[in-house]
Amino acid sequence: MKENLCVNNILLCICAMILFSCAAEKASYSSNTKVYAVNFDTIKMKHDFCYSNLFDSVTIIRLDNAQVMIGSIDKMDLYKDKLIILDERMAKGVFVFDKRGNFIRKIGSVGFGPEEYAACTDFAVDSQNSIIYIYDWVGKKIYLYNIDTGNYLRTIRLENGTEIHRIWCNSGMLYAVNTFFSSWNADDKNYILRQLDVDSGCEIAQWMDVEQYNKGWRDMFSYSSLFYHIKEGKDLFAFGLSDTVMCINNGEITPYMAFSGDKVIKPEDISEEEKRGMLDSKIRAEMRLRLGHKMDKITGVLNMFECDNYMYFSYTTWPLYLGVCNMGTGEVSTYSSFKDDILYTPQFVHYTLPSFLTSDVGGVYYCVGTDYLPELKHHQKEGFISNEVINKEILEDLNEDSNPILLYYEYSKKQ
Numbered sequence: 091m092k093e094n095l096c097v098n099n100i101l102l103c104i105c106a107m108i109l110f111s112c113a114a115e116k117a118s119y120s121s122n123t124k125v126y127a128v129n130f131d132t133i134k135m136k137h138d139f140c141y142s143n144l145f146d147s148v149t150i151i152r153l154d155n156a157q158v159m160i161g162s163i164d165k166m167d168l169y170k171d172k173l174i175i176l177d178e179r180m181a182k183g184v185f186v187f188d189k190r191g192n193f194i195r196k197i198g199s200v201g202f203g204p205e206e207y208a209a210c211t212d213f214a215v216d217s218q219n220s221i222i223y224i225y226d227w228v229g230k231k232i233y234l235y236n237i238d239t240g241n242y243l244r245t246i247r248l249e250n251g252t253e254i255h256r257i258w259c260n261s262g263m264l265y266a267v268n269t270f271f272s273s274w275n276a277d278d279k280n281y282i283l284r285q286l287d288v289d290s291g292c293e294i295a296q297w298m299d300v301e302q303y304n305k306g307w308r309d310m311f312s313y314s315s316l317f318y319h320i321k322e323g324k325d326l327f328a329f330g331l332s333d334t335v336m337c338i339n340n341g342e343i344t345p346y347m348a349f350s351g352d353k354v355i356k357p358e359d360i361s362e363e364e365k366r367g368m369l370d371s372k373i374r375a376e377m378r379l380r381l382g383h384k385m386d387k388i389t390g391v392l393n394m395f396e397c398d399n400y401m402y403f404s405y406t407t408w409p410l411y412l413g414v415c416n417m418g419t420g421e422v423s424t425y426s427s428f429k430d431d432i433l434y435t436p437q438f439v440h441y442t443l444p445s446f447l448t449s450d451v452g453g454v455y456y457c458v459g460t461d462y463l464p465e466l467k468h469h470q471k472e473g474f475i476s477n478e479v480i481n482k483e484i485l486e487d488l489n490e491d492s493n494p495i496l497l498y499y500e501y502s503k504k505q
Contacts, residue, residue: 099136103146116488123179126401126415128422130351130388136181139412139425141432144397145453146503148432149480151496152488154193158185163457165315166447167215169237171482173455173496174222176213183212184224186240191496198233207233214259221266225257232257232264234290246291254284257319260325260338264288267316267329271300271308281309282329283336283343297343305357306365309374318394319448328403331355335403346452353407358493378403383408395449397501404446431476432499438474444497453500462496463488 153160153175161180166173173187174196186194197213199206211227215237222237223463230252234243248254254266264286271280281296282303300308307330317338318326326346327336333354337346364377381387386407393404401415412425430443443455459464469475470485 095351121309125345126347126356126417126420126422127414128347128349128354128413129350130424132351133422133424135411138422138427138429139414140429140498142502144402145432145499147478147480147500148476149498149500150482150484151189151191151498152481152484153187153191153352153493153496155491155493157193158196158493159491162186162459163445163447163494165212166341166448166455166457166496167213168319168448169222171215171402172237174213174237175214176210178210184222186237189446197235197237197240198224198242204245205233207231212256213263214257216262216264219338221259223257223259225254227255232262232286246288248286248291249293252291252293254286256316257286258325258327258338261323261340262288263341265338266293266320267327269316270310282332283327297334298329298332299355303334304330305355305360307331307360308365315392315446315448319450320394320396321451326394328394330389331389333365333388335394347401347403349391350387353386353388355381355389359385359387360490382406393446395454432478433476433497434469435474437478438469447496453498456497457494459494460490463492466495 097383132245156444158181160175160177162177163175164178165176168174171189173189175185175187177183177185182200184197186197188194198210200208200210202208207224207226207229209226209228210224212225214223214225216223220236220238221243222235224233224235225231226233230248232246232248234246235241235242236294253268253271256267257267258265258267266284266286268280268282280300282298282300284297285295286292287294300306316327316329318328320326320337324337324339327338333349334345335347337344359381362378364373378389382389388405388407391403391405393402395402396417399417400416403415404410405413409426412428413422414425415422416457428443433444444458447457449455467485467488468477470482473484475485486493
């Protein structure tokens with residue numbers, strides 16, 4: 091995992107450029123941090139990263155479906171020994187399970203009453219204060235509940251004109267993200283990341299000008315998770331076409347990882363028509379095909395987690411690649427393919443990889459959606475599921491009424 095990067099001078103230059111370009115924004119970045127520089131032009135691509143290099147075993151967690159039928163897991167976070175799961179479209183709510191998959195409660199409910207949300211778009215967990223924020227994009231409100239009891243606390247009404255699409259909580263502070271922008275005027279200042287006052291909902295700080303960090307692209311682009319827990323009080327934020335991963339650490343926003351090289355999208359790679367935003371799905375799909383497949387540009391960084399002084403992240407051009415950064419030396423390796431030899435036996439050659447959800451100090455949570463459960467059940471019948479899988483007998487009982495299942499990959503004790 092050691093392809094050498096010239097980190098020392100590069101880091102100083104990148105820090106200077108990032109900090110200087112942010113001087114005009116409404117909130118400043120702390121400079122007391124190391125920025126990991128990843129120049130994709132200097133890295134030799136490797137093949138076949140084996141999951142057994144990182145994980146010892148995988149545990150299957152079946153989510154109880156007696157009281158709730160979950161169509162998809164749109165987001166999952168952890169709180170104490172609980173799993174907090176969002177299903178935005180089918181079950182339409184936030185649900186609490188224990189780590190064995192037993193259902194505990196639903197937080198709030200859909201409706202138009204004083205304690206109800208019209209839609210459940212996102213949620214954020216404030217572990218310090220035992221609060222869960224549920225964001226209703228339709229009603230432009232954020233609802234607060236006690237996460238231990240599910241009891242309603244109060245409602246935050248967002249300011250008129252405030253446009254946000256995702257929320258997050260770090261160290262008791264509430265953050266919001268715009269994933270697209272309605273303004274077509276390139277002279278308008280639009281910011282990706284904001285901080286909201288937890289009492290009034292007013293914006294009190296802004297970071298990441300869309301012209302610089304998203305290359306002027308204002309419309310939607312495909313994204314999954316935007317925030318990633320790394321350790322207590324420290325979260326990473328990776329957005330859209332940005333070549334910089336940010337770190338949110340106890341209220342400070344700092345550049346954390348900066349990408350360079352021919353694979354990084356430049357403003358001139360996007361046409362003026364595309365930058366205007368509010369495009370139809372055909373133009374959006376053509377843009378992604380052109381940037382990722384034809385130009386081999388990175389169109390997203392995702393699935394970030396940290397283990398034993400290594401940072402793991404995925405990045406996508408057309409396929410999905412893996413990056414591994416040694417946080418002690420700054421050296422990076424990239425891999426063009428993955429081999430899940432923890433879930434599957436060596437004889438199995440076709441991999442349907444599960445979807446990343448979140449991580450904790452012991453491992454990483456993935457999920458397998460309901461559409462893929464029959465396929466996984468068939469693999470079990472054919473003997474392709476590894477002996478490293480704990481609770482694999484669960485697969486035999488899956489049916490069309492089953493909820494998605496979770497897979498918890500535990501880090502190797504040899505790490």
